[in-house]
Amino acid sequence: MADRHGLFLQRVVALLKRCVPPPALTGFLVLLVVVFGVSYAVGSAVGPVAPGMHSTDTGPRDPSDSTPGGDTGDMGDMDGMHSDGGR
Template identity: 45%
Template sequence: MSSSSADRSRPPLRQAVTRLLPARSVIGFLGLLVVLGMLSYAAGTAVGPVAPGLHPAGGTRTGGSTPTDDGDMGGMHGMGAAAPRPVPVGAPR
């Protein structure tokens, strides 16, 4: 028996799959991104939290202890005062 012309024109399955996949370099780059992401996640998990006392402004803390102070940077006088008025040109200081 002879094969039909439709069977001869159809590409083999392997060629069709190869044509649909992205280039090897793209697959390699995506694989590298996945590996680097997993390594950075593992390093972050091993190190632990960067700022354990950090909490949202106005939010509640999840930890059991209360802070000893309210976070005020004492000695910063005049930080909330209005800006000085500009001196007109030629006016005595």
């Protein structure tokens, strides 16, 4: 009975050794998590880099709205912009 128990434990240990990633990969992943954690903590402590900067994205626009003096995003007449070298 003790022999079977020892054999079972050996098989379990061998299976676990195959399932565990190599120590170098595990160390790299732990280091990566620590570096990103420290970076996040420092960024949170320091605050925003450009406090006056705001997003210009106001969400989807209604096409019927007019944009007085604003950029509509239209590239205008872009004919002739082909990769054929202008031949």
